[in-house]
Amino acid sequence: MGRVTERRRVLRIRDGAVSTRPDTLVAEEPLEIRLNGKPLAITMRTPGDDFALAAGFLVSEGVLGAAEELANIVYCAGATDGGSNTYNIVDVRLAPGVPVPDIALERNVYTTSSCGLCGKASLDAVRTTARWSIENPEEPDDPAGPRVRLEPSVLSSLPDTLRASQRVFERTGGLHAAALFTAEGELLDVREDVGRHNAVDKLVGRALQQGGLPLRDSVLMVSGRASFELAQKAVMAGIPVLAAVSAPSSLAVDLAAETGLTLVGFLRGSSMNVYAGEHRLALRTTAGRA
Incomplete structure (x- = not known):
């Protein structure tokens, strides 16, 4: 199996002084995902x-x-x-009787560590394939209010x-991270990867394997920005809150507003x-709102 980090020689310049030294880098390798033996997607990821x-x-x-x-x-x-296993190809086999959606059967998808699934920026696609609803402020699932209530x-x-x-980030400075928290701020799980979307997939995939979906009581925290794809992944996993240290995209905001x-x-x-979704925040005052 591939290594999470690798060592490379680097020329270091500090205040005019030149030296050479080994540096620890995050590993990046392609992973081909097959579904029932048929190629579906390729992503650049950190092994593990x-x-x-x-x-x-x-x-x-979906x-x-x-x-x-x-x-x-x-x-x-x-x-x-040559018949050898490079640990860069995985085949996912569905249980008997589980249908394969047309979206998976009719295309091969190339994903990258930076943009994820390109060309699928469609609110309709999420609306038609999401298995679980995230309660909307106008039509909450629970009349008593949202399941998750957060203190700022x-x-x-x-x-x-x-x-x-982020254990590997401390050694390399080159990884994104995603984590699941409770509404009280307790860390449930954290994954690192060269791609933000891969880190989220690793979190969601582990939850699926453990029978934990939907993640209706969780908060998803990601490093970097909040793209449409990350908002999509949160909705598809039933996660009600997505927080990011950087900016969201306009389409991510649109999707959040539509789904709650x-x-x-x-x-x-x-x-x-x-x-979007401020109904889940326990706000003490409305002063200063435009």
């Missing part, structure tokens, strides 16, 4: 948790929603590998907890912007 990554990817595609729908996941050799102070604590849990997802951006210290 590959089965969870594949399972989480298929949750976001293929999987429960552990019993998954027969097994195995590594397999590629045609150009709890949200403010999440970035530091996430950063402290609470979307928080620029979460830094006690400062944050709430772009």
Whole structure:
């Protein structure tokens, strides 16, 4: 299996002094995801948790929603590998009777560590494939209010907890991270990867394997920005809150507003912007609202 980090020689210049030294870098290798033996997607990822990554990817595609729908996941050799196993190809086998959506059957998808699933920026696709609803403020699932109620102070604590849990980032400085928290700020799980969307897939895939979907009582915290794809993955996993240290995209905000997802951006210290789903925040005052 591939290594999470690798060593490379680097020329270091500090205040005019030149030296050479080894540097620890995050590993990046391609992973081909096959579904029932047929190629489906290729993503650039950091090796590790590959089965969870594949399972989480298929949750976001609307293929999987429960552990019993998954027969097994195995590594397999590629045609150009001389029959050897490079641990860069996984085959996901669905349980008997589980249907394969047309979206998975009719295309091969190339994903990258930076943009994820390109060309699928469609609100309709999420609306038609999501298995679980995230309660909308106008039509909450529970008349008593949302299941998750957050104190802003709890949200403010999440970035530091996430950063402290990034073991590989401390050695390389080159990884994104995603973590699941309770509404009280307790860390449930954290995954790192060269791609934000891969880190989220690893989280969701592990939850699926453990029978934990939907994640209706969880908060998803991600490093970097909140793209449409990350909002999509949260909705598809039934996660009601997505928080990011940087900005969201316009389409991510649109999706959050339509589905009832609470979307928080620029979460830094006690400062944050709430772009949608503010009904889940325990706000003490409405002063200063435009």
